[in-house]
Amino acid sequence: MNEKVLYIHYNANGVECCIVASSINQAAKAFGTYHQTIKSRSKVYSSPDQVPSELHQAMSIAVEQPGQIVHLEDGRWKRFSGNTDRLQSAKQLSMRGTKNAQIGEGKMNIRSVTCDDDTWSDFLALGGSKWFRKAVKAARKRQLSSESKAAQDS
Numbered sequence: 001m002n003e004k005v006l007y008i009h010y011n012a013n014g015v016e017c018c019i020v021a022s023s024i025n026q027a028a029k030a031f032g033t034y035h036q037t038i039k040s041r042s043k044v045y046s047s048p049d050q051v052p053s054e055l056h057q058a059m060s061i062a063v064e065q066p067g068q069i070v071h072l073e074d075g076r077w078k079r080f081s082g083n084t085d086r087l088q089s090a091k092q093l094s095m096r097g098t099k100n101a102q103i104g105e106g107k108m109n110i111r112s113v114t115c116d117d118d119t120w121s122d123f124l125a126l127g128g129s130k131w132f133r134k135a136v137k138a139a140r141k142r143q144l145s146s147e148s149k150a151a152q153d154s
Contacts, residue, residue, distance in 0.1 A: 003022065003046065004020050004021065004022055004063075004066055005020070005021060005022070005023075005027075005044055005045065005046050006018060006019075006020050006044070006045040006046075006051060006055075006059055006062060006063075007019050007020075007021060007024070007027040007038060007042050007043075007044055008042060008043045008044075008045070008055060008058070009027070009031055009033075009038060009041060009042045010041050010042065016071065016072040017031070017069050017070060017071035017072065017080060018055070018058045018059070018062050018069070018070050018071075018077075019031070019062060019066075019067065019068065019069050019070065020059075020062040020063055020066040020067070021066065021067060022066075024038050024039070024044075026067070027042075030067065030069055031069065045059075057076075057077045058070050058072070058077040061077055061078075061079065065079070068080070
């Protein structure tokens with residue numbers, strides 16, 4: 001028999017949420033994240049005696065429906081409904097689908113760019129790294145086209 005455990009998760013957005021689940025993988029799947037993230041950003045309570053008094057309301061709601069996410073909103077614990085994307089940070093959302101997405105054929109080195117919050121929001125609104133890769137590819141194609149045209153003219 002699987003013992004139910006209370007997972008209190010603090011995501012990168014500062015959203016606090018919890019779930020009663022039988023495994024860390026079940027909790028991670030419900031939160032839309034990985035079990036490694038749960039290990040680093042969550043508190044785990046395997047016994048009701050361990051749960052601090054400020055989390056008793058969350059625990060009582062979560063125990064009623066195991067597997068259902070409960071989150072802190074406007075100072076009150078409520079059942080979570082909707083897309084789990086709301087629980088993830090902008091960085092987590094921008095990383096989706098970027099694994100193994102390379103511009104060239106060779107090994108891809110990781111690079112970083114720093115910017116202010118407004119620029120970062122604009123970047124994500126344009127499509128994030130997917131948009132950036134397409135823009136670089138198109139610019140490179142135009143550059144190669146103009147270089148080959150110049151070579152033919154000479």
